[in-house]
Amino acid sequence: MSPNPLLEPPAAHGMQPFADIRPGHYRPALEQAIAEREARVDAIAADPAPPDFANTVEALEFSGTRVQYIHDAFTHQVTAGGEAALTDLEQDIAVLLSRHEGRIVRNRRLVARIDAVHAGRDRITDPQSRALTVHWWRRMRRVGAMLPAEAARELGEVNRELSRECAAYRQTLIEDAHRQALAVPGPDALRGLPADRLAAMAEEAARRGRAAPWHVLPLASSTSQPALVQLRDRDTRRTLFERSLGRGADNEQRAARIARLRARQARILGYPSYAAWATEDQTTGTPKAVEAMFRRLAEPLLHAAHTERRALRARAGHRIRAWDWTHHAAAGPAADGGETGAEGPTADELRAHFELDAVITRGLFHSARLLYGLEFTERHDLTAHHPEARVFQVTDEHAGTVGLFLIDVFSRPGKRGGAWTGILRPQAHTTATRPVVVNTFNLTPPGAGRPCLLDMPEVVTLFHEFGHALHALLSDVRYPAHSAPGVPRDFSEAPAQVHETWAFDEQLLEHYARHHRTGQPLPPDWIKQVSERHSTGGVHLLVEILGAAAVDWSWHTLPDGPDDQGGNADWDAARIEARGAARWGLDTVPEIPPRYRSGYFDHVFHGPYGAGFYAYLWSEIIAANLVEALEKRGGLTRASGEALRTMLAAGGSRAAMTLFHELTGLDQPRIEPFLRRRGLPDVAPSPLSPNRTSP
Known part of the structure; x- marks a missing residue:
């Protein structure tokens, strides 16, 4: 049998040997890498020498490099739309890795050694070594490694079921998005789209077996489709929008199951909700800080949205619907004529x-x-x-x-x-x-x-x-x-x-x-x-993102409760979404639905953003403070680059907000730079207070 390329030493450039990798290589390579890592972990746990940084924390850090190398190769190939054989492997790989991580977490001797090194971390003089010790201790604690045996077994079962549900959510979404693509029998209904887009749509129709004059427009991942900006035919815009909104119906119940499993994870780990667990190691620190940000942003965003809606209605001469907003906002007075209006060049120009x-x-x-x-x-x-x-x-x-x-x-x-x-x-x-x-x-x-x-x-x-x-x-x-x-x-x-x-x-x-x-x-x-x-600009996008963050937050702030058979209506997708919108006043602008809804919220229900989609807004507040500090260094200059490079280079070896303070001189991010950056009114001043913790 020829050697498995995934088990060969990496090339000098470091990238996996994709020219030689076949789908059949992944499982045996991963199984061997997992066996090797588990043997190393057993040896670390059984080491008769007293635990220290080198023989415990550093050894554990290096034990998983091959597993990660193989998993990263697989993840990138499968998400890039590779061979069907890769997709068929996805759920098996997820379960394999979940079981592997569970075995490491359940190694009580290993956990005791990490705990002992962490207890004496003040004696570790190298800052990055001390930070790595804290990293592994926190990671073990947060995944349940320090739980009693019965609770750990329950958590393992939840984790395995969650891996299967998340993989199934993604696969269902891919299939549904492909089915929901907009097919139009001729270009007349597509007026406003540029010629190159129309040609691409005709070719997509041909790939799907539809002859001319059919055109097919695949759906973007978000609720609001980019083509809505340019499409002049209102009925076409509405059809496209409704197809986008209708995706993932089969995933809504799966989203509820995923959220319930996460709530159960949090309860087993001792947290009142998954959001409390998720924010603990973030710069926000607590759900309370996230919700303070939601309140602080909602008023200026809604004020701007209501103002823009009135202006768009006057411009369009009719009530603005969800499929109209971006079209009229982008096109200005020349929305239907295609000529350059008072607001500048057209999108096509x-x-x-x-x-x-x-x-x-x-x-x-x-x-x-x-x-x-x-x-x-x-x-x-x-x-x-x-x-x-x-x-x-x-x-x-x-x-x-x-x-x-x-x-x-x-x-x-x-x-x-x-x-x-x-x-x-x-x-x-x-x-x-x-x-x-x-x-x-x-x-x-x-x-x-x-x-x-x-x-x-x-x-x-x-x-x-x-x-x-x-x-x-x-x-x-x-x-x-x-x-x-x-x-x-x-x-x-x-x-x-x-x-x-x-x-x-x-x-x-x-x-x-x-x-x-x-x-x-x-x-x-x-x-x-x-x-x-x-x-x-971009009040529409900001309200979309706040709406999506509210959907995510509504799911993940629910506590663990009765199962589905108990008739708990709290876990209904429509109810969850409505509750999130109403809590922050977003139901007053129904023309801007959330950027993602429960059935196609891949970031949250398959990706890593569960109870974390708020990060896009919180990070932009941080970014606006950074930009103002960098503008004092000249903006797009080497001086700015050197200051920013110092922050970027540190990665996770130093506390994020300490790096922020060193670049800006601020102890905490202020919301005013964000409001200025986005042209929003400052209608409700209040401080933001991230949790500044150090490794």
């Missing part, structure tokens, strides 16, 4: 200046060059986790090779929706590994021979995810557990949100925003308008 490759190479990469002195060189000789992903070697002007950056931009069947950043290999000096980072998007393929032209929100998304990638690429820590991002989730979005503010920096726009045919730059007056528009 702007798109012509934002061609995908130019945005990547002359926008993203140039911003990294200006800030950090990084260079990106494409490596055509390296095979990524999917054939359509591109690989770039990243070098530093002083330090040489930094790592690899991968980017996978287009949607495809089976690919997880949305945009995200993943880590194929974490940076760590002790393991001599450089970072391998992946940015994934779901842009509509433009069709053969056509340029891919981007809307403004798509440009922002590229810069946002690139900010996450830079965080990981600039990591400079000793241990994999601290590798950047490696920070609390409600802080991790902040660096990405800082970087997205530079997408429409006037200096950078002049460099990369050029007409895809003529090469002419954006006219100076357009640059100014675009820069100003995207430094403030």
Whole structure:
């Protein structure tokens, strides 16, 4: 039998050997890696020497590197829409890993040794070693390693069931999103969409076996579809919106089961709710702090939304519905005529200046060059986790090779929706590994021979995810557990949100925003308008995000209670969503539904954002404070980059809010910079007080 490539030593560049990996390699490789790790863990637990940092904590940290290496390869391939055989393995892999983690957690001798090292942590002089000790102790405590035996067994059963439900939720969502795509028998109902999008839709129809004149528009992951901005036919907008809203009906009961299982997890671990467990190790610290933020933001957001709704109704001449809002907000007075209105260039005129490759190479990469002195060189000789992903070697002007950056931009069947950043290999000096980072998007393929032209929100998304990638690429820590991002989730979005503010920096726009045919730059007056528009606008998006955070929060603040057979109506999806909206006043703007609803909230019910979606808003408040501090250093300059790089490089080796304080001089984030950044009225001043804990 030929060797399993996943069990061979990694190549010098650090990326998994995807050219040689087949679906059949994953399970045997993972089983062997798990067996090896469990043997090492047993040896650590049975060590007759007194427990210390080196023979217990450090040894445990290094024990799982191969398991993580294999799991990261599998996760990236399956979420990228790989072979069906990979999807078939997903639930088995989840159960295998859940059982493995359970066996480690139940190793009482290991837990006792970690507890002993933690008790004497003040004698560990190296800060990163001390932080790693606290990391493993907290991790063990929070997953139930210190529970009595009976409670630990119950928790293990809950965890296994939860793994199965989360995997099934994702698979159901993929299948339903594919079925719900909008099919239109001809282009007349699609007036307003640019020619390249129409061509892509015709090709998508052909792939699905529908001949001309059929067009098929796949659904984006969010409730509000990007095409609603441009579609002029109101009936088409309504149909598209209702298809989006109707996704995941079969997942609503599964969402309830997932939330119930999480509530049970929290109860077993001694917390009143899953939200209390989830926020404990975040910068917010408690559910109370999150809810204070919700209250503080709701009033200015709703004030702005009500004002904008009145203006849009006057502009449109009819009542604004959910499928109308973004169309009229974006198009201005010329919504139906397609001509440039008083508010500036049309969306199509702007798109012509934002061609995908130019945005990547002359926008993203140039911003990294200006800030950090990084260079990106494409490596055509390296095979990524999917054939359509591109690989770039990243070098530093002083330090040489930094790592690899991968980017996978287009949607495809089976690919997880949305945009995200993943880590194929974490940076760590002790393991001599450089970072391998992946940015994934779901842009509509433009069709053969056509340029891919981007809307403004798509440009922002590229810069946002690139900010996450830079965080990981600039990591400079000793241990994999601290590798950047490696920070609390409600802080991790902040660096990405800082970087997205530079997408429409006037200096950078002049460099990369050029007409895809003529090469002419954006006219100076357009640059100014675009820069100003995207430094403030977006009340619709903010209300969407607050609505989604409220849905997430409503599910995960429920305590463990009677099972479904008890007739507990609290676990009904419609009731949960309505309760979340009403609590924060969002039911007064029903025209802006949550960005995600229970049936298609992949971030929360499959991804890692359960009781944590609020982080997008909390992090943006942090980011707005960081941006104002960086503007004092010149904005998009090397001085700003060096200050920001110091914060990014620390990853999880230091407390996030300590890093925030060192860059801004503030003890806690203030909401006023966020309100200024978004052009919102300051109608209810109050302080925000994150929990500042140190490792």
